[in-house]
Amino acid sequence: MAAAAAAPTNSSSHSPLVVLDAPALLSLLPPSALIPHLRSTLPALSSSVRAPLRHSHPLSQGEAAPPSLLLLMPCWSLDPSLLPYLGVKIVTVTPSVRASYSLFSSPGGLPLASLDGTLLTLLRTSAASALASLLLSRPSSSTLVLLGAGALAPHLVSAHRVARPGLTRFLLWNRTPEKASHLASQLQLQHPGVLFQVADDVDEAVAAGDIVCCATGSRTPLVKGERLKRGAHLNMVGSFTPEMRECDDEAVRRGRVFVDSEDAFREAGELVGALERGVISREDVAGTLADLAAGRVVGRRGEEEEEVTVFKSVGTAVFDLLTAQLAYESFLKGSENTSEVPTY
Structure with missing residues (x-):
């Protein structure tokens, strides 16, 4: 996918929020697509993307409690003409790792998609x-x-x-x-x-x-x-x-x-x-x-x-955002209607 692919305008406040669960992500993000996507987008977009150091908050109390963390990983593009998205991943480590990812349009801030953050993390890390x-x-x-x-x-x-x-x-x-x-x-x-x-x-x-x-x-x-x-x-x-x-x-x-x-x-x-x-x-x-x-x-x-x-x-949240980009844009290109994947 081209590094500077533009997202659909999707400017209506009534546009449905796409929900991409684990089976959808497995279909949309095969390694044969995700690896070349990261290879092409990282050089073109990394300088225009901001990803603060992850926020880490301990959840467990007391020395006897197992270590638990809440991690917040935001990321956004400073140039919507290149990458019209912002996103945030919320991760719990208990010690099992589970996550949810929210993708928004930029600069309007319209919610676009909710993705299975646990699988997204596995796919982007392996890629x-x-x-x-x-x-x-x-x-x-x-x-x-x-x-x-x-x-x-x-x-x-x-x-x-x-x-x-x-x-x-x-x-x-x-x-x-x-x-x-x-x-x-x-x-x-x-x-x-x-x-x-x-x-x-x-x-x-x-x-x-x-x-x-x-x-x-x-x-x-x-x-x-x-x-x-x-x-x-x-x-x-x-x-x-x-x-x-x-x-x-x-x-x-x-x-x-x-x-x-x-x-x-x-x-x-x-x-x-x-x-x-x-x-x-x-x-x-x-x-x-x-x-x-x-x-x-x-x-x-x-x-x-x-x-x-x-x-x-x-x-890094940069990989999360680029992976979410590929999943969302691939879904839009491949679906005749949004009923194929749950929407709200």
Whole structure:
């Protein structure tokens, strides 16, 4: 989709609010559409979009209560001629993560759509991760190691199969082996012709990966930098607070690091800690995903290049807004009438 696609005017105050539930989003946002959409829109629109650091509010009371958070993630375009939308995602972490997304027209502020924010987050996160792998991993990559068997895991697999069709082996690891085994069985049925295996040892799994994807909320490093093979690409999309860490300092030191947004310097435990300890400086971070997509910075510098690359995502409202844009505009283009999807 063109980066500067204009939304329908929809200026009537009686225009229906479109409701895009999970099945609708799965239909409207396949990785084959969302990955190229992010690749084309990030360079063109990221400079004109504002996304404040997420608002985080603790909900639990007392040390004995499980940690619970309310997150608010607003985002809007400063140039409606390029992107005529504003949106906000409301997230609850209890510790299960659930979300709702509201899309509005800009600058009029008319509500346009309510989207399943939980699935939207899974789809945009997996697509951004796969885009990073497309731009940073070796084209010859054949083995992907996936740490974590939660809700994001199957979407990461689907998106990476689109970004890197040459992946023929997926090695799954989870703290609970039974969960990894169950996921592997499900994925094997969904992706015939691709081998899914369960890893017992996380260090051995990491050492086998051409691409290593972390989708956990770990507070202790799972990926040891010394275990990463030469030329490997490390994707970390699970942690999003300074207390969380999916890799150790050595992985950050060895890697050529890219981030999804500047927020990673304040929210990614892997980077916050490495910066505080002097392992790296901010100048050592090569750029953002938007920089990569625009060609403003060089990604992997050739098939024979043996450097390790690292992509760290904490989640940015910019990706939410661009994903909601694609879902809403695709729905409008594909529907003869709004009765096909609930409206209010």
